[in-house]
Amino acid sequence: MNKKTSTPGFATRAIHTGQEPDAETGAVTVPIYATSTYVQQEIGKHKGYEYARVSNPTRTRLEENLASLEGGIASRVFASGMAAINALCTMYKSGDHVVAGNNLYGGVPRLFNQVLAGYGIEFAYVDTSDVRSVERAIRKSTRMVYVETPTNPLMALSDLKAISEVCRRKHVDLVVDNTFMSPYFQQPIALGADMVVHSTTKFLNGHSDGLGGVVVCTRPGQVEQLSFVQKAAGAILSPFECWLVLRGVKTLAVRMEQHDRNGRAVADFLVQHKKVRKVFYPGLPDHPQFELAKQQMTGFGAMISFETGSLNNANKMLRKVRVCSLGESLGGVETLISHPATMTHAAVGERGRKEIGITDGMVRISVGIEDVDDIIADLDQALSAI
Numbered sequence: 001m002n003k004k005t006s007t008p009g010f011a012t013r014a015i016h017t018g019q020e021p022d023a024e025t026g027a028v029t030v031p032i033y034a035t036s037t038y039v040q041q042e043i044g045k046h047k048g049y050e051y052a053r054v055s056n057p058t059r060t061r062l063e064e065n066l067a068s069l070e071g072g073i074a075s076r077v078f079a080s081g082m083a084a085i086n087a088l089c090t091m092y093k094s095g096d097h098v099v100a101g102n103n104l105y106g107g108v109p110r111l112f113n114q115v116l117a118g119y120g121i122e123f124a125y126v127d128t129s130d131v132r133s134v135e136r137a138i139r140k141s142t143r144m145v146y147v148e149t150p151t152n153p154l155m156a157l158s159d160l161k162a163i164s165e166v167c168r169r170k171h172v173d174l175v176v177d178n179t180f181m182s183p184y185f186q187q188p189i190a191l192g193a194d195m196v197v198h199s200t201t202k203f204l205n206g207h208s209d210g211l212g213g214v215v216v217c218t219r220p221g222q223v224e225q226l227s228f229v230q231k232a233a234g235a236i237l238s239p240f241e242c243w244l245v246l247r248g249v250k251t252l253a254v255r256m257e258q259h260d261r262n263g264r265a266v267a268d269f270l271v272q273h274k275k276v277r278k279v280f281y282p283g284l285p286d287h288p289q290f291e292l293a294k295q296q297m298t299g300f301g302a303m304i305s306f307e308t309g310s311l312n313n314a315n316k317m318l319r320k321v322r323v324c325s326l327g328e329s330l331g332g333v334e335t336l337i338s339h340p341a342t343m344t345h346a347a348v349g350e351r352g353r354k355e356i357g358i359t360d361g362m363v364r365i366s367v368g369i370e371d372v373d374d375i376i377a378d379l380d381q382a383l384s385a386i
């Protein structure tokens with residue numbers, strides 16, 4: 001292949017796409033355009049920027065960067081992951097039907113059931129790891145299939161290629177939340193997704209210091225609608241927050257490599273630990289979808305859940321962690337440990353949790369990039385409290 005015309009690699013695009021030196025000063029880092037408005041030369045004559053809700057150069061750079069990393073034609077960023085998901089849902093109207101995974105990030109069914117259902121969009125929830133149940137749930141009015149893979153906290157995978165073939169046949173959009181794997185380990189658009197969403201709050205930003213969300217598009221109509229929603233509804237990402245993500249993505253490739261290495265080591269440690277009853281991690285050969293994980297992802301990532309046996313055991317252990325921090329969220333450089341039943345999945349209710357298999361003894365870790373020996377030693381001493 002001619003090296004000069006081939007697409008640069010992932011890490012190169014993460015550092016350079018949209019992150020070209022500033023044309024005026026040569027500043028190697030994209031400037032933060034902290035401005036609400038732009039001076040116009042005369043009536044109707046300006047440099048493409050009129051008002052910062054509509055467009056901002058820092059934001060434009062980030063949108064170019066993230067579109068490139070996911071292999072989309074363009075992207076639009078929003079004030080949080082939830083704002084991004086809400087924005088993409090404006091493409092659907094009253095009477096439209098959506099088939100969604102039955103084990104999504106808790107905020108998503110909350111948005112669907114308690115906000116969007118009120119506007120007449122209908123939702124059905126199925127186990128998307130079973131392609132046939134996705135196909136069976138699609139009706140004449142279905143416009144979108146919404147999938148998270150792997151799921152939180154059970155780490156169940158959905159076969160994106162197989163689901164995208166069903167969607168194509170039925171003329172339904174496939175939207176994938178790629179937050180857990182990041183574009184470094186999983187490329188849903190290459191597997192047939194029509195749109196990809198992220199909470200950039202997590203691995204893309206990577207430093208637990210800002211919220212954000214993005215929708216990556218594959219068709220001009222999607223870009224047009226999302227640009228309109230930025231202007232019309234206004235839940236845009238601020239220039240400073242855009243800059244944080246631009247800085248964060250520069251190290252995405254090396255961070256994900258280290259997250260993955262540490263994730264595998266922590267999973268291996270947990271599997272052999274006497275107090276741990278079960279480990280959920282797609283990189284373990286006994287994960288029911290280990291083969292799919294190897295095909296669909298280029299790494300296994302840093303998200304691991306495990307079973308301590310009871311709420312009491314989980315509590316005893318979580319009280320004792322020192323290197324790991326007990327808290328919600330994930331994807332930062334620091335190891336975060338959480339208790340799904342009382343934190344991320346409290347709103348699902350006891351019955352809902354039982355249906356999808358989330359127990360009171362389940363603990364979830366987002367393995368950070370500290371020295372892995374320190375993470376393992378900390379988990380070991382905390383588990384000894386059980």
Ligand SMILES: *Cc1c(COP(=O)(O)O)cnc(C)c1O
Pocket residue numbers: 080081082083105107148152177179180198199200201202211212213
């Ligand atoms: C955190 C998260 C969201 C929501 O993102 P916010 O930035 O918190 O609004 C959506 N999907 C997944 C998978 C997440 O982890």
